Amino acid sequence: MEVLFVGDIVGRPGRTAFQRLVPEWRRDRGLDLVIANAENAAGGRGPGPSIADALFEAGADVLTLGDHAWDDREMIAHIASERRILRPANMPPGAPGRGDLRIDTPSGPVTVLSLIGRTFMGPNDCPFRAADDALKEARAPARVRIVDFHAEATSEKIAMGRYLDGRAAAVCGTHTHVQTSDERVLPGGTACITDVGMTGPRNSVLGREIEPVLEKFITHVPQRFGVAKGEAVLEAVRITIDQATGRAEAIERIREIVS
Amino acid sequence: MEVLFVGDIVGRPGRTAFQRLVPEWRRDRGLDLVIANAENAAGGRGPGPSIADALFEAGADVLTLGDHAWDDREMIAHIASERRILRPANMPPGAPGRGDLRIDTPSGPVTVLSLIGRTFMGPNDCPFRAADDALKEARAPARVRIVDFHAEATSEKIAMGRYLDGRAAAVCGTHTHVQTSDERVLPGGTACITDVGMTGPRNSVLGREIEPVLEKFITHVPQRFGVAKGEAVLEAVRITIDQATGRAEAIERIREIVS
Amino acid sequence: MEVLFVGDIVGRPGRTAFQRLVPEWRRDRGLDLVIANAENAAGGRGPGPSIADALFEAGADVLTLGDHAWDDREMIAHIASERRILRPANMPPGAPGRGDLRIDTPSGPVTVLSLIGRTFMGPNDCPFRAADDALKEARAPARVRIVDFHAEATSEKIAMGRYLDGRAAAVCGTHTHVQTSDERVLPGGTACITDVGMTGPRNSVLGREIEPVLEKFITHVPQRFGVAKGEAVLEAVRITIDQATGRAEAIERIREIVS
Amino acid sequence: MEVLFVGDIVGRPGRTAFQRLVPEWRRDRGLDLVIANAENAAGGRGPGPSIADALFEAGADVLTLGDHAWDDREMIAHIASERRILRPANMPPGAPGRGDLRIDTPSGPVTVLSLIGRTFMGPNDCPFRAADDALKEARAPARVRIVDFHAEATSEKIAMGRYLDGRAAAVCGTHTHVQTSDERVLPGGTACITDVGMTGPRNSVLGREIEPVLEKFITHVPQRFGVAKGEAVLEAVRITIDQATGRAEAIERIREIVS
Numbered sequence A, B, C, D: 001m002e003v004l005f006v007g008d009i010v011g012r013p014g015r016t017a018f019q020r021l022v023p024e025w026r027r028d029r030g031l032d033l034v035i036a037n038a039e040n041a042a043g044g045r046g047p048g049p050s051i052a053d054a055l056f057e058a059g060a061d062v063l064t065l066g067d068h069a070w071d072d073r074e075m076i077a078h079i080a081s082e083r084r085i086l087r088p089a090n091m092p093p094g095a096p097g098r099g100d101l102r103i104d105t106p107s108g109p110v111t112v113l114s115l116i117g118r119t120f121m122g123p124n125d126c127p128f129r130a131a132d133d134a135l136k137e138a139r140a141p142a143r144v145r146i147v148d149f150h151a152e153a154t155s156e157k158i159a160m161g162r163y164l165d166g167r168a169a170a171v172c173g174t175h176t177h178v179q180t181s182d183e184r185v186l187p188g189g190t191a192c193i194t195d196v197g198m199t200g201p202r203n204s205v206l207g208r209e210i211e212p213v214l215e216k217f218i219t220h221v222p223q224r225f226g227v228a229k230g231e232a233v234l235e236a237v238r239i240t241i242d243q244a245t246g247r248a249e250a251i252e253r254i255r256e257i258v259s
C-alpha cells in the first residue's frame, strides 16, 4: 500500500501546489491513500467547508486539522457531518467532530488517527492514552493505522513514534512547518518523521510574509501576517506499507517546488 | 573557507562520535573551522571544563552553549577565562562569559556568535537586537560571521535567518536535536538550516533513554533521564564560504552513524 | 461545621508556624477539620513521610500536594499507603496515590478533593471533568465537599469556583503563595478564594530568600533558593458550613504572624 | 501626598464604576494623583483614544496599559502624542509611545513608570534593568516614583517590590484582575501589593461572562468572551506618601461595589 501524507497546507499557494501535483501523482504513482494536514489551508488559518471540499476534489482522501481547527467557525458545525475531516482525537469530549476514521483504499482498510501534543501547546487530553484508546483492536480492526501527531516539541513527537512502534504503520509529525530529515522505519515497523513540513509559499516564515513577522519579533506590535507570495513548495512523505502486517516498509521524503 | 558546524553533542556517546570522526575530517576534508554545540555534552547536561577540553582536543575550535549553559557550576567561573566557549550573547549583562568570538582560521578571520531564542524558552534579551549589536562593523570586522541560534520555535529560527541574510555567512539552528531538511543559501548569501541536529545516541529521545521519557510523558512522575546507549550519530552541516565576500556558497547536511 | 484550610506550608518556618498555632486553634476554636497544602513543606520542596507525619501530629487531618508532589522520591511509594495525603486527582491514571478522600469529622463526613490547574502549568487531565467525576453522587456521598484547586491563573481558579458552585462547600485556591482578598460565598453556597496564601517566612519571595531570587531574575544564572529566615506567617481561611445542606455560610481570611 | 491607583478597568461596567466614584473621591478625599490601568477598558480589550479620553475626563491623571496595549490599532498612533498614556517601558525600543512620565501634582512632582513581567507572558526586555534605567536620578529627579508592574507571576511581582524598595514610593501589581491582601510598606519605604485587582463586573471571570469562559475551559472550542453584566466593583489602593522623602507611609486596599 502506498500512502502520501502531505504537510500543513498554507493558504492559496499551498492549495494550488496541492491541486497541481496531487491529481497527477494519484494517477501515475499508484497512491492508495492521500492524507493532508489542512489546518492552515484558508489564508493561513483553519479551513471552512468550501476550502476543505476543494482539497477533497484535488485528491485528498482525509484532511487532518490541529490547533487551528476552529479558526473558521463554520467548521465547528460542518465537521459533525464530514467524517473525512479529523480533529485531534485528544481534544476534550465536548469538542465537535471526531479524531479517527476507518477508510477503505484499493489495498484495504486503513485507520487514520489525528492527535495533538501538549508540550508548548494548549491543554488537551493525554495524546498517549488517546492513542491507546483509538488504536485498540476493538476500535481499529484495520491492520494499517496512520497517525498525524500535530505537535511542537521534538521530544513529544519522537516519544510518540516510539510509543506506537509496532502499533501503527506511520506516525507523521506536523505543525512546525519545517520538514525534518529523520524519516525512518523503527524496529517494530512504524515509519516516523518528526515533521512532514509545509505545503505553501517557500519564501516565507512558515508560509507567512517575512516582513511583518520580523517586525513583530522586533517591536512586538501586532501585524497582519499575510500569506506570502511567489513559488510554492509541497512537502510530504510517501510511505510504503505491507497491508498484510500493517508494517511500513519504507518512508521517503518529498519536496516539490511549483513556480 | 570550509566550516563544520556540529549539532548538540549529547553525553559520552556524542563525545565519542565527535572524537572518532572529527580529527580525521579535519585532516582529510580541508576544514578551516569546527564549531560544535556542547550544551548537553556532559551526561546530557551542560559541560564543565574538562569535558570542554576533551572536545577542543578532538578538533573543536569553538564550543557554543545554550539553555543548559550553567548545568555544571564550574562552567560559571571557567567561562570567564576560556574565550573559545560561547554562551548566548543575548543573556543578560550580568551573566558570566561572552557570546561572540573573533577567531583566526587558515582562510582568514571569522566571527562566531551565539544567540538564544525566546519563543517557548526562558526570558532573555532580544536576540535580533543582540545580533545587530554583535555584527555591526565596529565589533565584527571579520567578513565571515557564523551564528548559532539556539531556539525552539521554527518561526523564530527562520525569521533570524532572514533577518541576518547578507550579514552572516551562516545561521545554524540548534536545540531541538532533530536535523531539519531545509538547508539552503538565502538570496543575500546566508546559509541557513532550522536545526543542525544532534550528535549522540541514535536510539533515544533527543539522546535520552526511551523508556523513562515515555514513563514521564504518561505518568508525569519524575524519572532519571539517562543518556541512551548503542550506536551514535553525528549530525552537522558543512558550509562553504567565499572569504572575500563573507557569503556562503553552499551548505550540506551531514549524518554519520558510528557503531 | 468549621473547617480550617491552610495555605502552602513552606519549609521549617512554615511547619513551625503551623505547629505553634494549629494545636491551640483546634482546642479553642471548635475546628472540625484541618486541611493544609503541604507541597513545599520540606525546605520549600515537596515533603517526604516524616515531614508529613509531623504535620499530622500538629493537627492536620488531610494534606494536599501540588506540582511539587514528587520532589521527595519517598513520597511516591509512601502515598500508596497514606490516604490522608492527596495528590491532584487529575494527574494521569498512572500516577501513584489518589486525589480524594472521605473523612469523618465530629460534625459529619466530608469529601476532600485535590485538583491541579493547567494554565501556565504542566499538562494534566482536565480538572473540570475530574471534578465532575470525583464529586458525583456515587463517589462522594458526603454532603460536604471541599476542593483544593492548586493553580496559577486567576481565570482558571475563578472558573472552577463558578463551575462547582452548588456542588462543593468550598473551592480554595493554592499555589501562588499570595493570599487574595476575594473570599466570598457564591450564590449556590460555595465558598471561594482565589488563593489562600502561604504559611512560611514572611520576608521572602514566596518563602525563599530574597537575594538569590533577585539574582536569578536579573542574571538568569541558577541560584540556590534557600528558605528564608525570620518571622513566619500562617495564612488560611476558615469556612463555616451547614453540614445538613453542604453549603457554606461564611468564609473568613486568616493571617497570623509568628515571630 | 495621596495617590489612588485603580486596578484594570474592564469594559463599560468598569468605566461606569470609575466615572461614578472617582470624581467624587477626587473632590472629597484629597487625592493628588489618580493612576488607572486601562488595558481592558474597551469591551475588555485595550482602549482607543476616545475611551482613554473618557477616563481622563472622569478624573484619571495617568493611564497605564499592559499586554493589551495594542488591541485597538488607533492606540498605536495615538500614544505618540498622548503622554499621559503609558505602555510598559520594557517593551522593545521599536514600540510606539513611552513607559514613564513626570507629572506635577498639587503636592509636587511624581514619576510614574509602567513595566511588564516576563514569567508566563510574552517576551519583553528585562523589567528589572528597565526599572534601573527609568528610575536613575538623571531621568527621574522627582522624589516620588510610582510603578505599575503588570505581571502574572507572584514571584516576579514580589521580587520587583523588593528590588525597588527604597527607590519607589509604590510598586502596584496589575494584570491578574484579582486583588491580593498583601498590601504593605516594605522597610525601605516602598508600598507594595501583588495585585490591585479589577474595576469591572463583579459576577464574572476576570470581567468576562462566566458561561463562555467555562465552555472554553471544558471544550476548548473558541467562544466570544463578552464583558459580563450586573453590579460592578472598583478595586484600588490608596497610597499615602511623604513627598519630602518619597517614602510611602501607608497603603490601603479599596473595594467599592456599584450596583
Ligand SMILES: [Fe+2]
Residues within 6 Å of the ligand: A008, A039, A040, A066, A175, A176, A177
Ligand atoms: Fe500548521
Ligand SMILES: [Fe+2]
Residues within 6 Å of the ligand: A039, A066, A067, A068, A150, A174, A175, A176
Ligand atoms: Fe498547528
Ligand SMILES: [Fe+2]
Residues within 6 Å of the ligand: B039, B066, B067, B068, B150, B174, B175, B176
Ligand atoms: Fe537547548
Ligand SMILES: [Fe+2]
Residues within 6 Å of the ligand: B008, B039, B040, B066, B175, B176, B177
Ligand atoms: Fe541541546
Ligand SMILES: [Fe+2]
Residues within 6 Å of the ligand: C039, C066, C067, C068, C150, C174, C175, C176
Ligand atoms: Fe505549587
Ligand SMILES: [Fe+2]
Residues within 6 Å of the ligand: C008, C039, C040, C066, C175, C176, C177
Ligand atoms: Fe506552593
Ligand SMILES: [Fe+2]
Residues within 6 Å of the ligand: D039, D066, D067, D068, D150, D174, D175, D176
Ligand atoms: Fe494584562
Ligand SMILES: [Fe+2]
Residues within 6 Å of the ligand: D008, D039, D040, D066, D175, D176, D177
Ligand atoms: Fe487586565
